[in-house]
Amino acid sequence: MSRAKTVYTCSACGGTSPRWLGQCPHCKAWNTLEETVAEPAAGSGRNRYQALAPGQPVATLSEIEAADVARTPTGHPELDRVLGGGIVEGGVVLIGGDPGIGKSTLLLQAAESLARQSSQRGVEADGAPRQMKVLYVTGEESGAQVALRARRLGLDGARLRVLAEIQLEKIQAAIATEQPDFCVIDSIQTLYSDQLTSAPGSVAQVRECAAQLTRTAKSGGCAIVLVGHVTKEGAIAGPRVLEHIVDTVLYFEGDTHSSFRLVRAIKNRFGAVNEIGVFAMTEKGLKGVSNPSAIFLSTHGEPVPGSCVLVTLEGTRPLLVEIQALVDAGGPSPRRLSVGLERDRLAMLLAVLHRHAGVQCGDQDVFVNAVGGVRISEPAADLAVLLAIQSSLRGKPLPRGFLAFGEVGLAGEVRPAPHGQERLKEAAKLGFSVALVPKANAPKKPIEGLTVHAIGRIDEAVDVLRGL
DSSP states (O other): OOOOOOEEEETTTTOSSOOOSSSSSSTBBSOEEEEEEEEOOSHHHHHOOOOOOOOOOOGGGSSSOOOOOOOOOOOOHHHHHHHHHSEEEEEEEEEEOOTTTTTTHHHOOOOOOOOTSEEEEEEEETTTTEEEOEEEEEEOHHHHHHHHHHHHHHTOOOSSSEEOOOBBBHHHHHHHHHHSSEEEEEGHHHHHOOOOSSOOHHHEEEEEEEHHHHHHHHHHHOOEEEEEOOOOOOSSSSSHHHHHHHHHEEEEEEEETTSSEEEEEETTTTSSSOOOEEEEEEETTEEEEEEEGTTSSSSOOSSSEEEEEEEEEEEEEEEEEEEEEEEEEEESSSEEEEEOOOOHHHHHHEEEEEEEEHHOTTTTEEEEEEGGGGOOOGGGGGGHHHEEEHHHHHHHOTTEEEEEEEETTTBBBEOOOOHHHHHHHHHHHHHHOEEEEEEEGSSSSSOOOEEEEEEEEESHHHHHHHOO
């Protein structure tokens, strides 16, 4: 019996190589090639690679009508914010996160809420509004387990259809029969197609099942949500092409030991990226948090050294986050540790603080933390980090109601942050009274209750701070 032909498939991008290589020749990732059985072509070429939508003639861009996309709210404002206003007909959403963080819980709540709404796709025979049809496909649990979770969350489930199946062809047949407006696939890594011989969760199966479900969504108008597993690095498991196929990619963030969860949009063809939704895990499921800034601000009785409030921007939402710093006597090799902030940027900021403000931390251990488990990637946090470090080093707290934001350059200059007016208005609304901002972000009109100090360099910021 002849030996089955094997190829080496990249677990990151799905590319193949006839022999093992240390580095993938397609995506340049290291140690990602795995030996798999070569898959035969699935079906005939024309049927397998049919267009996602009916063929259209070539047209001039200016002549194409650009209408706004109709959206259906999910009943959860925080989820709608991340999605860009609600679900879109024929849209495909991929949501990933750590096990047990709340993906299935949130989607079951959203599915139950959508099942009670009226559909935008036609009316009943008597002219009454047609109710939305929702299908929940579970490949990891049985129907009884889904029903048990629904009872625990206090969901009725009278109009929610459930299918426990992992075979792609049967799922597509069920979608064709039920004609749902909204469908949840939990999860994409458990599905398999009869046209491929590899096991569920393999690169070929995940890629093929996602592509087939995307074609189903585009051709039938059903909005589909795919739940994806994540790797130990936090990325969605499977080939990276999975994120390119879908319209929207959402990530669940947060510690499973904390009651708060963040849902962040990494890609969205129908809305803004880097938008976040904040949820709190309760006995009745995930509930949206209307004032997320309260999560990221500590409740100190009196101001403490090493604490500075930052107004960061997540998508279109200003959030107030407390930055904490601790400077302590170090040994011959002082430590530099940051949680929620870039570690390399912390080392750069300490060098700028020493060179341009005369604050020496070379022999000190420096620890910086963003309260609440939020991850801050924008450079507008630089000024708040440096002021928190300087406050901890001096042992003197910043004034009550103080906040700061701004990017710090290697030359010691403080650069403006985008949407500075929105940041200041949000801070004033929450009762903050003193702000230290770049000169370009100084408001043209006074903001009631807020005193703004505009600075151009980091040494000016330190001087202003000493005078407060």
